[in-house]
Amino acid sequence: MNEVNQVHFLNQVDFSNLVGFSLAAIVLLASARLAWQLRAGTLPWPRFLLRVAGQAAAAVLLYLVFFPPLQPGREGALVVLTAGASAPASLAPGDVLVALPEAGDVAGAERVPDLGTALRRHAGRTPVRVLGLGLPARDHDAARSVALAFEAAPLPEGLQALDAPLSVVTGRRWQVRGLATGLAGGRAELRDPADAVVARAELDETGAFTLATPAGLPGQVDYMLQLLNAEDTVTQSLALPLQVRNAAPRRVLLLAGGASPEVKYLRRWAVDAGLRLHSVISLGGGVELGDPPLPITAATLAEFDLVLLDERAWRDLGEGGRATLKAAVRDGLGVLLRITGELTAADRAMLRAWGLQAEPADIARGLRLPGTEHADATLALDAETRAADTAPLLSRRPLALSAADGAALLRAGDEAPLALWRAEGRGRVALWTLSDSYRLWLAGRRSAYGQLWANAVDTLARGTEAAMPELPSHAWLNQRVALCGLPDGARVGAPDGTESALWPDPATGHARCAGFWPAQPGRHALLVDENELPLPVHDPAELPAMAARENQQATLALVSGAGPATATPAPVPGPRWPWFIAWLLMSSALWWLERRRPALNL
Template sequence: MIEPRWIALALLAITVIGSARLLWQQRRGPRRKGLHLVALLVLQCAASVLLYVTLAPPLTQARANRLTVLTPAADKVQWSPARGDTPVALPEAAPSTATVVPDLATALRLHPGTQSLRIIGDGLPARDRDTALPGQVQLLQPAPPRGWRALQAPPITAPGSVFHVHARAQGVAGASAELLDPAGVVVDRGTLGSDGSIVLEGVARASGRSTFTLRLLDASRHAVDSVPVPLQTLDQPAPRVLILAGAPGPELKYLRRWAVDTGLDVQAQASVGGGLSLGDAPVALTAARLAATDVLILDERSLPALGAAQRSAVQHALRDGLGVLVRTGGPLGDGARQALRGWGLTVVGNSQRAPLHLAADADAALLQARRGPQRPATQTTTYIDEADAASHSAAVPVLEQFPLRATDASALLHDGKGQPVGSWRGAGKGRLALLPVTDSYRLVLSGRDDRHAELWSGVLASVARPLPNAAQVRIDAPTPWAGERVALCNVPAAAQVRGPSGIAVPLHIDPATGTDRCAGYWPQQAGWHQVQQGDITQAFYVFDPAGASALYRQQQREANALLVRDATGSAVSGTVTAPGPRWPWLLAFVLVAGLLWWLERWRPRMPSPAP
């Protein structure tokens, strides 16, 4: 806003120039009468003064009133206006007798003496949260919405990977939840914890963008609320895996078979003594070979057999991003422990074998939905079909593990009771992990090749060398909503957003954001939106407030609670100083300007010459 002094200086300069013009015309002729000239000069000064007080009206004493703003769900709150209270309603509020204003800023301009603000309902929408609030703000909200209050959608997932959906609900006793795939088939279900939280999982299929559904059920199995769960699946380059074993065995056999069937770029070899090895061609652990590898898998025998130069090469490759996994088919000796300690993973625990109970399966329908359609056998028979059906309904066998763990490390897996199995930690840019499971191959022998693939897919995903990520647009909103502004940062030049309707909207970078290169975007439709820059496309999902009303209301309530907490202060009582009304000065300015215009053009009538 322009300061009043600059307005005064500009009007003074205009007045001086106008007066000089009148005096110059008076000197060059035709001459005006003295009274006419004085009236023009006086009216010109008066017009300048009136215009100034119109733009910057004098301060007056105004009553420090309280402004009550009705927001969405205000009709669910019991309240009554007090003396000196002025109620107004935002467009999103339910119809009422209060005066409707387009936004909060307009309401504050219409009531300049407002020093106390009372917000009724869920709170201010995103449009009004940047408005400067008075000294004291009070928030009266209805009961929390019944349904989902928080949702964490899964990140970008590779085809065939298991993804997890984290959510939290409120207001529903004995609640449970179901995760439905895009076809409406339930793929997972569970009971909410004491805090209302739950974690459900599914399996990503083919690459592309899809929308799952998270449904909340009450104790009677009636649907209470549902929210969409966006999932984006992208094809990833096949990890390059190198497996070195101290001896052949079934664990190596089925691990290699799974890697080949999955399409991984795998090379495996096992030592049989005497300098001989089985499997693929012998591999030298050089810096160049390790740089071309994403995951190096060793066992308790091949690890201590590495020479000093090989250990040094692996350590340097770890710092550059290599993933190293040590699996234990037998007790972990001192040599292997020292090697792991030298790389940064200190292992504690004994060599007593213990049973490993993996998480139990869901019911048969959920299990089939997660697996998807079975691949038909090449030469199917009745016995093959019966054996295949029996194996796919077989129980998960009890495996064997060593009670080994690493200090200052994260869990690699979890058993059926949620206890950690194995450990991993970062080492430079790479990751170092220990998997103390001896017989995961028994999952395949019992017909549960799906659980075997799930186990090793999760392990390699936690350890593999991270992919080089291209510069991506950052979305500064946990849940983008249709109709609300979304800040997109790291925006490249000439980028645009294409919505579900196919209309492309160019992005204009705000220079004030500096190196963050942020731009504002107002999505009008829910669904998948794509940021496009040349041939590069990045998708993000925009939620519909009507399709996830409980989640939208809860986020609005939480944002307003933070807003009120930061804005609360002491209110001013009595009277306050505020700008006076402008309309009287504007009316006087119009009258004076009109009179000045008429006198400027008025000329006395000359007498007619005598005949």
């Protein structure tokens, strides 16, 4: 017996024990009542014995109606045809062929409305062989109780996977990732509501693509994803709704030990991005530029979400200032240390005390960042012009960054970390070795420059935004979708204007998840107070490749979770009707015996 069937059997045993104990308790109570009648002299001994024995027999028969004895399952597999499946070349003796509604017409296949019906009609057959593109969501629960074997059919060509955000903060760069097959030499384009190309990417050898663009003004915006073949013909288009929202500006303290182009353009970007920036640039000799200097105290640092400083400002803090800064990090502050010059042994020792290591390394200082190959203005130009545009050469400090519990914040083309961060209490601290990212700005790559620093700020800064509901990137027509992080009063608005209230399942606890079954395709909206989050609902017939891939992956997950399939038939419950007839006859006899006059002294 495989693990899935064993768990199912154990659950059934637990329930059968509960029913058995309940029936036994009922028989004992009934026998006690009869014993009281016997003692009172109103019930003769023969009738007492007959009725007690009859009640016990009726209870046993009723138990067998609910839980008939197991008998060996039938030999042979249950072969299930799904969408895209063709008739198997041959069937082993005893195999049963069934077809789900999504399967085409196959001669000799028994039509069933769902997998659960097939399992009930042909109980005990194992393994269950699934042929085609996989089981739809409707059949996943039924499939968890059996051992599966999956023989996948080739997926349709077209858009097979898509990951796109539904909400983004204004000014932030957002990405669309996807997979499209059958478009060798093709590309993907993202168009704004004015039909202008804002991002373009060639499909790689697997068909994967990534598109990125900064978010504009707040509001509901409809972008368009287009897939083009090698002949520049649009083969598929898909609307991507996006809610652009305002967010509380990040509070950033910039400390620099000297003026530099990097600091100049970093300040300019921070202002353009809407950050609340307080910058202090020391020129030496007590001369400072920018805003008035602030004392480095716990109260001061509590007013900021992120501190950006270089190694000279780091040294100027002194031991007491660094201790105060570290305490603030443990309370949630983010710190980014830009290394722009040589580090002394004392500097490296101080970094090790923070859990970070920056050791000299024999590595090339010049590099080109991945994803900066094209300037912003070349997106709408022809392929020849784009090919002539190259990424600017940047510089880094020759240091090898490491941390026992660290994660890369930025990587070079050789996968070496250019920036590394680690958690310290509730905050995060990072090292940054890129010296001249401003060259991206000068080379016409302001979007890439903004994305570079926006990612750093978003990763390290103290969290200030309220939690947003967790929504999938899309939902399917007539298929349940889980929506989590829901406040009270949340509801979903359909394209026809109707609204459905969402009631979080108490079993989900703090996740506060609720199920929703969309009954019509199109753009739905999650309504929370005065806010509105888009929820696109697709008809599987409109995106057959993506729907097929999701079904296939879900079926593969069911196969891996079910354990190895076996050809040994699992035991199944025997027929219930003989026990029901016996129970009915026994109950009738008891009824007759209870109402029969005691003329015969029974």
